[in-house]
Amino acid sequence: MKGWTLLVAGVLVLGFVAAGALYAEETKAKNEEKVTIDQVPAAVKATILKEAGDNKITEIEKETKDGKTIYEAEWIVGDKKIEIKVAEDGTLLSKKTEDADEDKDDDKDEGGDKDDDK
Numbered sequence: 278m279k280g281w282t283l284l285v286a287g288v289l290v291l292g293f294v295a296a297g298a299l300y301a302e303e304t305k306a307k308n309e310e311k312v313t314i315d316q317v318p319a320a321v322k323a324t325i326l327k328e329a330g331d332n333k334i335t336e337i338e339k340e341t342k343d344g345k346t347i348y349e350a351e352w353i354v355g356d357k358k359i360e361i362k363v364a365e366d367g368t369l370l371s372k373k374t375e376d377a378d379e380d381k382d383d384d385k386d387e388g389g390d391k392d393d394d395k
Contacts, residue, residue, distance in 0.1 A: 309339070311338055311339075312339045313337065314337060318365055319367075320367025324361075325350045325361070328369065332352040332359075334351070335351050335352055335353060336350070345365075347363065347364060347365075348363045350363065357376065360375075361373075
């Protein structure tokens with residue numbers, strides 16, 4: 278009897294953990310929204326355009342967390358992906374650089390766009 282009780286308790290705990298993880302992922306997805314440059318506040322737009330320069334912005338997301346809204350923008354420079362986070366008032370919060378191919382699927386062949394010998 279004691280073994281069954283422990284087994285049932287273990288299954289319940291695992292169920293609650295799995296449900297919590299799914300809820301957290303769903304909540305995160307609801308708090309992030311893809312937007313265009315024309316949908317962000319003027320101060321945010323100015324900061325993003327200043328930072329990106331002539332580079333094509335590939336993605337902008339609006340994220341609301343704890344009542345605060347942050348905008349994330351990404352673009353590619355050479356073989357690097359640049360990501361910035363901007364506050365609603367246009368303040369640059371962070372700037373991160375990483376290899377652009379880290380986000381690409383390994384099974385995609387871009388037809389030799391990248392030349393590592395250069």
